[in-house]
Amino acid sequence: MQQVHINRLGVNSLEFETDTVELPLSPGEERSFEIVLINYGAPTHVNLSVSDSIRENITVLEDNPYVKHEEYIPLIARIPYDGRLYSKGQIYITVGYGSKRQGFNLNLGRQSPNDKSFSVDVDESLYKPKSSKPVRSSKPSSSGMYQGEHWSAQLPSISFEMIRSALGLAAPHSLNIFRAVILLLLVSVLAVIVLSIDFGQFFGFYQSIFYSILLTYFMAYLLLRLPKSKR
Numbered sequence: 001m002q003q004v005h006i007n008r009l010g011v012n013s014l015e016f017e018t019d020t021v022e023l024p025l026s027p028g029e030e031r032s033f034e035i036v037l038i039n040y041g042a043p044t045h046v047n048l049s050v051s052d053s054i055r056e057n058i059t060v061l062e063d064n065p066y067v068k069h070e071e072y073i074p075l076i077a078r079i080p081y082d083g084r085l086y087s088k089g090q091i092y093i094t095v096g097y098g099s100k101r102q103g104f105n106l107n108l109g110r111q112s113p114n115d116k117s118f119s120v121d122v123d124e125s126l127y128k129p130k131s132s133k134p135v136r137s138s139k140p141s142s143s144g145m146y147q148g149e150h151w152s153a154q155l156p157s158i159s160f161e162m163i164r165s166a167l168g169l170a171a172p173h174s175l176n177i178f179r180a181v182i183l184l185l186l187v188s189v190l191a192v193i194v195l196s197i198d199f200g201q202f203f204g205f206y207q208s209i210f211y212s213i214l215l216t217y218f219m220a221y222l223l224l225r226l227p228k229s230k231r
Contacts, residue, residue, distance in 0.1 A: 001034050002104060004093055006067065007041030012096035020105040023077050027085065030078040035091070036070065043068040047094040054089030056080075057108050077108055085109045183222060 003017035025031060037046055046067050050058045059076040079085075086109035094101040 001036060002091075003036045003038060006037060006039045006044070006046065006093075006095055008038075011041065012100040014093055014095065014100060014102040016102075016104045018104070020107065021091075022107050024110050025077060025079045025108055026110065027079050027083060028081045030076065032074055032076050035073045035075065037065065037067045037073060037093075038070050039067045044095060045097070046071075047098075048073060049092045049094065051089040051092070051103075054087050054106060054108060057083070057087060058089070058091070058106070077106075079109055086111050187219070 002021050005013075005015040005017075007013055008015060021033075023031060023033065035048070044067060046065055048060050048063045048065075050060065057078055059078075061074045061076065065071050065073060075091075079087075086107070088105065088107050090103040091106050092101055092103035
């Protein structure tokens with residue numbers, strides 16, 4: 001039931017007991033309800049109308065009553081079997097021969113969970129910003145360094161480890177390497193001596209070829225005689 005107060009605050013004034021009326025109908029269901037028109041002034045004609053969104057769902061049995069003091073206007077609300085489950089509209093009241101028109105909301109049907117508004121409570125602690133101050137940890141990281149320690153402090157230990165690893169790999173071949181170095185030094189000295197002497201006056205062309213071949217065989221013999229490294 002909805003109460004409408006007419007002319008209580010002044011000529012052609014309209015007041016509604018509630019701004020919204022809910023009718024929880026199911027498809028195929030029909031229900032009647034009343035609008036009570038209470039007039040505080042001179043008798044007047046009152047017009048009742050329905051918005052287009054619920055025009056097919058509402059039937060006003062007396063849409064232009066003459067209200068002297070108090071009148072009960074019955075309305076029929078229905079939802080067809082194939083109609084919408086939930087509809088919203090307005091019922092309009094017009095007085096003063098059309099000079100004043102005002103309405104209230106009428107909701108028909110049962111609101112689905114998707115249409116209902118809901119709120120989520122949020123913990124106030126989530127609004128507090130986290131401190132941007134970095135926290136210094138006393139535990140060493142996976143690289144063996146403390147947080148905040150500069151990486152350059154590890155360079156001496158890294159270099160020492162690299163040198164020790166290189167020496168460890170070269171240890172099994174140290175004898176062969178030493179012999180090869182000595183051989184290269186002897187060849188270099190011999191080459192310098194040979195290049196510094198003018199042999200043109202002592203040897204001819206064919207003699208030079210012979211000595212070159214002999215020197216090549218000698219170098220090959222020395223390389224083949226070097227002991228192979230044990231794996």
